[in-house]
Amino acid sequence: xxxxxxxxxxxxxxxxxxxxxxxxxxxxxxxxxxxxxxxxxxxxxxxxxxxxxxxxxxxxxxxxxxxxxxxxxxxxxxxxxxxxxxxxxxxxxxxxxxxxxxxxxxxxxxxxxxxxxxxxxxxxxxxxxxxxxxxxxxxxxxxxxxxxxxxxxxxxxxxxxxxxxxxxxxxxxxxxxxxxxxxxxxxxxxxxxxxxxxxxxxxxxxxxxxxxxxxxxxxxxxxxxxxxxxxxxxxxxxxxxxxxxxxxxxxxxxxxxxxxxxxxxxxxxxxxxxxxxxxxxxxxxxxxxxxxxxxxxxxxxxxxxxxxxxxxxxxxxxxxxxxxxxxxxxxxxxxxxxxxxxxxxxxxxxxxxxxxxxxxxxxxxxxxxx
Numbered sequence: 523x524x525x526x527x528x529x530x531x532x533x534x535x536x537x538x539x540x541x542x543x544x545x546x547x548x549x550x551x552x553x554x555x556x557x558x559x560x561x562x563x564x565x566x567x568x569x570x571x572x573x574x575x576x577x578x579x580x581x582x583x584x585x586x587x588x589x590x591x592x593x594x595x596x597x598x599x600x601x602x603x604x605x606x607x608x609x610x611x612x613x614x615x616x617x618x619x620x621x622x623x624x625x626x627x628x629x630x631x632x633x634x635x636x637x638x639x640x641x642x643x644x645x646x647x648x649x650x651x652x653x654x655x656x657x658x659x660x661x662x663x664x665x666x667x668x669x670x671x672x673x674x675x676x677x678x679x680x681x682x683x684x685x686x687x688x689x690x691x692x693x694x695x696x697x698x699x700x701x702x703x704x705x706x707x708x709x710x711x712x713x714x715x716x717x718x719x720x721x722x723x724x725x726x727x728x729x730x731x732x733x734x735x736x737x738x739x740x741x742x743x744x745x746x747x748x749x750x751x752x753x754x755x756x757x758x759x760x761x762x763x764x765x766x767x768x769x770x771x772x773x774x775x776x777x778x779x780x781x782x783x784x785x786x787x788x789x790x791x792x793x794x795x796x797x798x799x800x801x802x803x804x805x806x807x808x809x810x811x812x813x814x815x816x817x818x819x820x821x822x823x824x825x826x827x828x829x830x831x832x833x834x835x836x837x838x839x840x841x842x843x844x845x846x847x848x849x850x851x852x853x854x855x856x857x858x859x860x861x862x863x864x865x866x867x868x869x870x871x872x873x874x875x876x877x878x879x880x881x882x883x884x885x886x887x888x889x890x891x892x
């Protein structure tokens with residue numbers, strides 16, 4: 523499967539590499555050594571992905587161009603996604619002797635890559651880094667595009683920078699043991715991506731996910747359908763990479779990638795305050811349906827579009843009903859990091875492959891939905 527390139531004019535600041543298993547990371551790492559005799563690699567790993575990090579390290583040839591200089595284990599939870607965690611990681615790099623030529627390899631899901639990428643971006647004013655995403659959510663969204671950051675005062679990703687990893691390595695092996703709920707969290711982001719730019723994959727994704735939902739042996743289903751899954755991941759990653767290449771710093775088109783997220787981040791904030799258990803992908807699923815409902819009421823989407831989208835997501839095993847009153851989401855939406863002068867850029871779907879950006883206050887959106 524062909525690599526996907528992140529472009530910035532004539533430059534290629536990052537690439538997405540596809541393989542079948544984690545052993546394939548080793549030769550990709552070796553190419554990053556370039557003219558240096560040794561590439562000093564510092565591994566940042568989610569404690570739940572330690573086994574995959576072991577496989578990567580074991581596949582490196584003894585005496586080769588890559589030297590593993592240490593490993594930092596972290597808890598990849600929203601509660602631990604803080605500036606304090608990034609500073610702790612930076613302290614580890616400093617005490618481990620990491621210099622300006624250090625290379626950070628992050629192994630884990632989106633929280634891990636967000637924090638490791640942020641630490642790499644600010645440590646000694648920036649060192650090179652790469653990702654091995656181990657969740658579907660990170661493979662189709664979080665680990666692609668260069669956004670890094672941490673939560674602050676209960677607001678999602680409020681502190682961060684945009685900087686591209688040298689490479690993002692994607693393989694299906696890591697998904698076959700992923701808990702179903704975590705897999706579906708990523709599936710919501712996949713559906714979101716195809717809603718933005720269909721390319722004929724929206725229907726395929728919904729069919730694949732409904733088949734997974736109905737399968738008794740879900741791990742077996744993923745193994746048996748590995749080529750189809752990898753094709754969907756490649757297509758979703760290609761869509762996001764294209765958008766990022768055209769608008770890396772979110773001045774226009776990249777805002778479309780926030781489809782469902784303004785609602786989702788507000789839902790997540792309310793969930794944290796209430797002590798409720800809602801994953802990011804579940805919040806995105808609900809957020810997409812809310813965005814579709816707003817789009818319908820504004821006359822952008824045809825009547826029945828939101829219920830049809832909700833039915834498809836429900837068939838995939840995803841939630842579609844918001845557990846909180848719309849009025850409880852307004853404050854969080856108005857303080858969304860993408861809000862400007864009180865105006866929120868709502869991304870509203872008019873149909874598969876057709877999304878519009880509509881500017882309004884969070885209060886106005888709440889009034890329309892209520």
